[in-house]
Amino acid sequence: MPKFKLDGREISFEAGETVIQAAWRAGIEIPHYCWHPGLSIAANCRMCLVHVTSGRQMAMPQLEFDESKGEYVPSTKPKLQPACQLAAAEDMEVSSTNEEVKAAQSSVQEFLLLNHPVDCPICDQAGECKLQDYYYEHQGTLKRKLTEPVHKPKGVRFGPTIVYDAERCIMCTRCIRVSDEVAKDHVLDMRERGNRNEIVLAPGRELDHKYTLMTEHVCPVGALTSSDFRFKARVWFLKSGTGVCTGCATGCNTHVDYDPRYGKVYRLRPRDNAEVNQFWMCDDGMMTYTRHDQDRLEAPTRGRGAERAPIGDAEAITSAAELLSNVEASKLGIVLSGQHTTEDNLALAKLATALGAGHVYLAALGGWDGDDILRSDDNNPNRAGALAASGSEALKSTAELVADVQTGTVQGVLALGWATTERLEELTPLVSLESVVSLTSHVGALPAVAALTIPVADIFELEGSFVNRQGIAQSFTPVLDAPLGVEPAWKAIAAIGKAMGHDLGFDSVAALREALSNQVEAAQ
Amino acid sequence: MEPADELLDDEAALELPTEPMRLNMGPSHPAMHGTVRMVLDLDGEKILNLDLQPGYLHRGFEKSCERGTWSQVFPYADRLNYVSPMLNNVGWSLAVEKLLEIEVPERCQYYRVILGELSRIADHFTCNGASAMELGAFTPFLWLLKVRDWIWDLLEKETGARMTHSFGRIGGMAAPPTDTLEDDLKALLPEVHRVVKEAEIMLIRNRIFLDRMQGVGVLTKENALAYGCTGPVARGSGVAYDVRKDHPYMVYDRFDFEVPIGQDGDNWDRFMVRFEEIRQSVRIIEQAMEQMPKDGPVNVDDPRIVFPEKDDVYTTIEATIAHFKLVMEGLRTPKGEVYSFTEGGNGELGFYIVSDGSGTPYRVRVRPPCWYNLSACREMLMGDMIADIIPTFGSINMIGGECDR
Numbered sequence: 001m002p003k004f005k006l007d008g009r010e011i012s013f014e015a016g017e018t019v020i021q022a023a024w025r026a027g028i029e030i031p032h033y034c035w036h037p038g039l040s041i042a043a044n045c046r047m048c049l050v051h052v053t054s055g056r057q058m059a060m061p062q063l064e065f066d067e068s069k070g071e072y073v074p075s076t077k078p079k080l081q082p083a084c085q086l087a088a089a090e091d092m093e094v095s096s097t098n099e100e101v102k103a104a105q106s107s108v109q110e111f112l113l114l115n116h117p118v119d120c121p122i123c124d125q126a127g128e129c130k131l132q133d134y135y136y137e138h139q140g141t142l143k144r145k146l147t148e149p150v151h152k153p154k155g156v157r158f159g160p161t162i163v164y165d166a167e168r169c170i171m172c173t174r175c176i177r178v179s180d181e182v183a184k185d186h187v188l189d190m191r192e193r194g195n196r197n198e199i200v201l202a203p204g205r206e207l208d209h210k211y212t213l214m215t216e217h218v219c220p221v222g223a224l225t226s227s228d229f230r231f232k233a234r235v236w237f238l239k240s241g242t243g244v245c246t247g248c249a250t251g252c253n254t255h256v257d258y259d260p261r262y263g264k265v266y267r268l269r270p271r272d273n274a275e276v277n278q279f280w281m282c283d284d285g286m287m288t289y290t291r292h293d294q295d296r297l298e299a300p301t302r303g304r305g306a307e308r309a310p311i312g313d314a315e316a317i318t319s320a321a322e323l324l325s326n327v328e329a330s331k332l333g334i335v336l337s338g339q340h341t342t343e344d345n346l347a348l349a350k351l352a353t354a355l356g357a358g359h360v361y362l363a364a365l366g367g368w369d370g371d372d373i374l375r376s377d378d379n380n381p382n383r384a385g386a387l388a389a390s391g392s393e394a395l396k397s398t399a400e401l402v403a404d405v406q407t408g409t410v411q412g413v414l415a416l417g418w419a420t421t422e423r424l425e426e427l428t429p430l431v432s433l434e435s436v437v438s439l440t441s442h443v444g445a446l447p448a449v450a451a452l453t454i455p456v457a458d459i460f461e462l463e464g465s466f467v468n469r470q471g472i473a474q475s476f477t478p479v480l481d482a483p484l485g486v487e488p489a490w491k492a493i494a495a496i497g498k499a500m501g502h503d504l505g506f507d508s509v510a511a512l513r514e515a516l517s518n519q520v521e522a523a524q
Numbered sequence: 525m526e527p528a529d530e531l532l533d534d535e536a537a538l539e540l541p542t543e544p545m546r547l548n549m550g551p552s553h554p555a556m557h558g559t560v561r562m563v564l565d566l567d568g569e570k571i572l573n574l575d576l577q578p579g580y581l582h583r584g585f586e587k588s589c590e591r592g593t594w595s596q597v598f599p600y601a602d603r604l605n606y607v608s609p610m611l612n613n614v615g616w617s618l619a620v621e622k623l624l625e626i627e628v629p630e631r632c633q634y635y636r637v638i639l640g641e642l643s644r645i646a647d648h649f650t651c652n653g654a655s656a657m658e659l660g661a662f663t664p665f666l667w668l669l670k671v672r673d674w675i676w677d678l679l680e681k682e683t684g685a686r687m688t689h690s691f692g693r694i695g696g697m698a699a700p701p702t703d704t705l706e707d708d709l710k711a712l713l714p715e716v717h718r719v720v721k722e723a724e725i726m727l728i729r730n731r732i733f734l735d736r737m738q739g740v741g742v743l744t745k746e747n748a749l750a751y752g753c754t755g756p757v758a759r760g761s762g763v764a765y766d767v768r769k770d771h772p773y774m775v776y777d778r779f780d781f782e783v784p785i786g787q788d789g790d791n792w793d794r795f796m797v798r799f800e801e802i803r804q805s806v807r808i809i810e811q812a813m814e815q816m817p818k819d820g821p822v823n824v825d826d827p828r829i830v831f832p833e834k835d836d837v838y839t840t841i842e843a844t845i846a847h848f849k850l851v852m853e854g855l856r857t858p859k860g861e862v863y864s865f866t867e868g869g870n871g872e873l874g875f876y877i878v879s880d881g882s883g884t885p886y887r888v889r890v891r892p893p894c895w896y897n898l899s900a901c902r903e904m905l906m907g908d909m910i911a912d913i914i915p916t917f918g919s920i921n922m923i924g925g926e927c928d929r
Contacts, residue, residue, distance in 0.1 A: 117841065132848060136846070
């Protein structure tokens with residue numbers, strides 16, 4: 001690989017790569033606002049100016065004050081070049097820290113702050129704002145301009161998800177480019193020039209494509225804020241965990257930002273993964289975190305309708321074992337879930353084998369509108385994982401379960417998860433069965449028809465993995481504590497198995513994973 | 525117990541077996557200032573052995589420093605030697621400034637010298653006053669503390685607080701000198717001189733006081749060096765070591781002052797060294813007043829180190845950001861380690877700090893002068909009488925906040 005030198009350090013690059021890109025891959029950040037590794041090059045913020053010190057020097061004419069003559073005389077200064085647009089070349093020597101570059105960085109930063117409002121105390125970006133970081137690192141001077149700053153529109157509603165503040169905007173055009181290049185929707189553009197510059201919507205449009213939150217995500221300052229996160233939390237109080245989006249079979253990698261004081265998730269952010277989601281996520285995926293708090297099942301219940309009443313944790317397990325024992329094994333239906341981790345599904349599949357259950361189904365959501373950007377048509381994060389866990393090519397659907405119940409082929413059900421394609425009315429035949437046990441993190445149609453529900457940990461509370469549509473297994477670790485007494489589903493399943501006299505042979509997620517890889521190898 | 529007449533019958537029983545008495549002194553004892561415990565083995569009133577047990581005032585100063593920003597250490601530093609907090613403030617400022625490789629403007633350096641020396645005077649007055657009081661001389665105590673109060677009045681005027689000022693800042697001071705500082709000092713310094721003289725009249729020809737101080741609690745020069753003693757304790761033993769003279773920091777090399785030393789290393793020498801140092805501190809302050817620039821900046825000109833003015837913070841984005849960064853993340857120091865030391869009230873006050881390049885100290889270690897002086901205390905007291913503990917321990921001026929941290 002060819003190499004160039006940045007501040008004395010050798011950096012290898014691929015032909016055609018820019019200096020900033022090669023440095024970024026090597027883990028060195030050249031300060032920048034408008035450049036984004038996933039977007040086209042705009043080179044308009046001028047923050048990434050660097051000095052090419054090798055080869056023939058580019059010089060820029062300027063006037064310099066000569067004290068002996070008492071007047072300005074012509075001279076030159078080195079011409080700096082934007083690292084984001086400068087193609088790396090073999091043996092090139094680049095400085096991003098010498099005096100010329102430092103002066104340029106400081107000046108650019110000062111220029112960007114020239115008309116910036118004093119908004120940090122009320123700005124959601126404060127604490128993760130590039131203007132703040134670069135001010136401290138590269139400027140460090142106080143205001144010299146004494147006149148009133150230019151005022152522009154504030155709090156402009158761009159659409160259902162995004163609010164725009166033109167005064168904070170530094171016109172990097174990342175939001176325009178993300179709409180153009182990622183969402184393929186030219187809904188944003190820029191108008192006017194100089195200090196009247198502002199980002200505007202296409203006439204008659206709202207910012208309403210499926211990737212609007214990415215405009216906020218790429219905004220290096222607080223100009224674009226998400227209506228959902230706006231004024232909800234201060235970022236320095238948030239901690240970040242890693243997760244995988246539950247929105248669809250793509251399995252975008254996420255940062256889960258939560259407040260450890262309240263155990264509450266405030267937002268998701270895309271986590272870079274070149275194989276899966278590059279730098280992006282869709283709006284619906286970004287909002288999947290809101291499911292976590294809504295309609296949680298926190299205690300086991302027994303009975304249906306008006307008779308449904310909470311019971312103790314231990315009683316729930318024995319009661320489940322009793323209900324399932326009452327059913328002839330060949331007439332027992334086991335329902336895996338496309339919303340649960342591979343480990344949870346494998347535990348249930350093992351229980352099905354141990355009991356000799358006659359029928360295995362897969363509960364899954366019915367799909368949403370996919371696209372050829374990120375969104376998969378299948379809005380279940382782990383259909384592939386559930387299939388792998390069952391060891392079969394295809395599983396029967398919940399519609400077939402309903403049919404089997406109606407014909408009497410299935411007389412008892414043990415189901416995982418809350419998500420089904422069918423609505424509550426369509427599942428009512430299950431109410432006729434006495435032995436319907438639901439292991440679920442949230443309430444839903446399937447738990448609603450169950451005679452016994454046992455709460456299990458939700459995605460943010462357990463260790464596990466999803467297999468996405470590409471067949472990549474992506475694991476994640478718990479971010480939050482589960483509610484008191486609530487365990488991951490695989491533990492509840494092991495407990496039920498034990499109560500029914502079967503040792504399923506695993507006591508940890510690691511043991512489950514090993515079992516799965518053995519199972520897959522054996523099948524091959 | 526056996527009846528007395530039975531014992532008398534036995535001749536041998538008259539030769540009473542004796543064994544040393546073990547006596548606990550402190551940690552809660554009026555003379556054990558700063559909560560120290562001494563376990564004494566006594567033969568009658570003679571001290572056979574002495575086990576010094578400090579640590580009762582341990583608050584985890586060094587660990588606490590790792591929790592906040594560099595600037596947030598000042599209130600903790602105040603509470604090290606709380607008798608001369610300004611010297612600790614200055615010591616901490618200098619340590620972090622050494623790490624940052626910056627130097628504060630000259631006006632600030634003089635200002636720090638003046639406030640620091642005032643603190644030293646107050647510290648020595650307190651120590652000598654307390655020593656006298658503990659030997660029953662209550663009048664000199666009040667006589668001397670009167671001056672400490674005047675000094676505190678002045679410091680309050682300058683800093684806003686009488687004792688724990690938290691007035692130091694990295695890269696400067698919290699506020700510039702007041703307009704009245706010079707006049708106040710001109711009024712105060714002659715009074716300091718007068719009171720030292722008056723106190724000497726009261727004490728140095730008092731037979732009882734002399735007997736309790738002279739030849740008692742002797743620390744030889746060799747032992748003073750061996751134990752790492754510094755400050756008035758070492759100088760009382762004839763070790764002419766003063767950081768201000770030997771490793772001048774700030775502008776101390778511009779002043780004409782003497783380092784007083786004793787000959788015998790007894791309580792008396794330590795007592796007199798302190799009085800003489802008060803006179804020298806007055807000299808330093810007078811010269812500093814003379815040399816200090818009348819105007820000009822006090823703080824370094826870098827909003828990334830020194831908090832910008834509140835007016836600017838509320839009206840300009842640059843100052844807002846600087847303020848935000850300094851408060852939320854702390855001023856960032858380069859990665860590295862430094863040892864910075866100054867002459868505190870009791871000797872060499874050192875800060876060894878390690879920075880990982882973030883806004884928070886990675887490790888802070890204090891060299892408290894008291895710790896070493898206190899270690900030598902056993903050496904001073906072995907073989908002396910139990911009553912000698914009082915003036916000897918007093919002359920060490922052990923400050924729990926600093927010693928135990």
